[in-house]
Amino acid sequence: MIKRLTWRVATVTEIRQETPTARTLVFDVPGWPGHLPGQHVDVKLTADDGYSAQRSYSIANGDDGERVELTVQQVGDGEVSPYLTEVLEVGDQIELRGPVGGWFVWRPHSSPPVLLIGGGSGIVPLMAMIRSRGKSDTPFRLLYSLRDPGQLYYAGELEKVMAGVEVAYLYTRTAPPDAGRAPGRIRAADLVAYGWPPETAPDVFVCGPTGFVEAAADLLTELGHDPAKIKTERFGPTGG
């Protein structure tokens, strides 16, 4: 029997501002079947004349009953993201369906070390993996590329020292004085300094704007990582 992905009504129960232009929406979704870290949902907005627009958003939280969290970055002239980041309020309802995607997922029982590489809002599905890690002893390393410290999502949570999870911040424009790395886009030296060596055969997840994912995945294969172990998710056409 094929399972149908049905549209479900999702009610906003909580909103957390992550940065001036991004926020996390917490939904209660009755009937939600559960999800794996890395999967996404399709969101559908419907206007009063029946017109509707759909977009994909990664799930930010670990599997947690009927609770689904999304973190949305506002894209300037966008149709859907400005609505989600500015208009939607606690108590409002939208439709979503999922979970979608059985490839870009981390299965908590898998044993090799995990290398997470996120650019901008590409941190979202990677955060779901970190949050799902729980007491597993799989070591994680996260390389998080962001424009400047003001763009950091999940600040309080990432800054708390998590045993077994090492986080490196790669600032592309402006770094804080103690960063220890000149601002700039991700380079091979970053992967050597903060990643896992190819010999340890890590499971690698790369997510973010297309240009970022292309650059990071190319560097990884040049350093000798097995392309078959690199999973990528590309969020959009542009960006840094």
Add this chain to the structure above:
Amino acid sequence: MGIISRAFQGRPRDHDEKLPPGQYLVHDFPVLSAGPTPRVPLDRWEFAIDTPEGEVHRWSWEEFQALPQETPTVDLHCVTKWSKFGTEWKGVSLDVLMEDVESAAEYALAYSYGGYTTNLPLEDLLDGKAWIVHEFDGEELAPAHGGPARLLVPHLYLWKSAKWVKGIRLLNDDWPGFWETAGYHNYGDPWREQRYQGD
């Protein structure tokens, strides 16, 4: 109609008959793939078609370039909701490549450098509906978009148009490919909005 989203207006509607349900129009060319972009040197590039009866047909890059070329202009529809109109390609029709292939097979599995696969009924590759293309917009096809050559099957969602295509295996039975085993629809008709299994 679904529940109304309070105060959602959306873009001004220019109802476009060429836009399948749930899609929106883009003018750039987004990239979607599941892993790193493979780089395939042309001197090692090869395209093959094989059949369950045991026939194999192969083309080197030079042999492939010497085949009659077509320049289809087609609309693309990606399952991640974007559509792009009027894209211009250059390549070889599958009708040309299949001309000398004798088989009773009814299914096809396209496979790629890098290990990607996607399945479709053989008839969806024939009668002017599919090409192996190597130029986009008058330029050689960039690796991120599937170069040196990709399959182009514009009447299905774009994941069926395998990038970095290496060959097509004809089959008596349907073998689900990469996204098809990961929850996406087996056929993928944008006009019937066949995004996921069960749609």
